[in-house]
Amino acid sequence: MAGQNWARMVSVMLSDCKSRLLFVCLPFCALLLVSCSQDVPKLARLSHDAVILAFGDSLTYGSGVEAEDSYPAVLEALAGREVINAGVPGEVTAEGLRRLPEVLDEYQPDLLILCHGGNDLIRKQGEHQAAGNIRAMVRQAQQRSIPVLMIAVPKPGVFMKPAVFYAEVATEFGLPLQGDILADIESDRSLKSDTIHPNRAGYRLLAVAVFALLQEAGAL
Numbered sequence: 001m002a003g004q005n006w007a008r009m010v011s012v013m014l015s016d017c018k019s020r021l022l023f024v025c026l027p028f029c030a031l032l033l034v035s036c037s038q039d040v041p042k043l044a045r046l047s048h049d050a051v052i053l054a055f056g057d058s059l060t061y062g063s064g065v066e067a068e069d070s071y072p073a074v075l076e077a078l079a080g081r082e083v084i085n086a087g088v089p090g091e092v093t094a095e096g097l098r099r100l101p102e103v104l105d106e107y108q109p110d111l112l113i114l115c116h117g118g119n120d121l122i123r124k125q126g127e128h129q130a131a132g133n134i135r136a137m138v139r140q141a142q143q144r145s146i147p148v149l150m151i152a153v154p155k156p157g158v159f160m161k162p163a164v165f166y167a168e169v170a171t172e173f174g175l176p177l178q179g180d181i182l183a184d185i186e187s188d189r190s191l192k193s194d195t196i197h198p199n200r201a202g203y204r205l206l207a208v209a210v211f212a213l214l215q216e217a218g219a220l
Contacts, residue, residue: 057119092123122156
């Protein structure tokens with residue numbers, strides 16, 4: 001798959017870069033990701049004072065690294081827009097569904113980046129339930145006229161692949177979806193701080209992939 005090929009290329013490139021040169025490598029990585037992407041649903045262009053809300057669990061929170069190395073923090077630097085980190089470690093989609101309305105009303109973001117469902121999959125709580133909760137989260141955002149971008153989470157297993165329902169939900173609502181990057185990161189031990197969470201390079205690779213998708217969708 002093309003997505004797997006570019007992810008491997010980028011991960012090799014990042015592993016070869018020294019820490020002090022990592023941000024120098026990122027712009028080239030973004031161009032590589034965009035060049036390999038397919039047509040995606042479009043988003044309204046974000047103004048320079050726009051607020052992006054990154055909502056999810058520990059993958060959004062940045063477990064395993066310092067706060068400044070979480071993907072929302074790196075994305076903020078890349079995008080030049082404020083990115084709110086609304087990640088809660090250990091949260092399942094049912095809890096996220098209850099929490100989201102208050103967070104949306106508090107920050108009134110111009111864009112929601114939704115990365116949720118990993119804990120449901122790890123705890124085997126049922127993909128149907130997780131999909132239903134994520135659909136409800138998307139509806140909550142759309143009811144407030146907030147555009148949504150989704151990040152797919154891989155199912156635990158020997159071969160990391162995104163759960164199918166992410167693509168189904170994205171197609172149903174016409175959302176941009178970053179479907180492969182977390183599966184690729186989770187498959188590479190050099191990009192992980194533990195068995196579940198990315199390390200500094202892994203989170204930065206995730207941020208680059210999201211940044212590239214935002215560009216491809218026309219938001220940046």
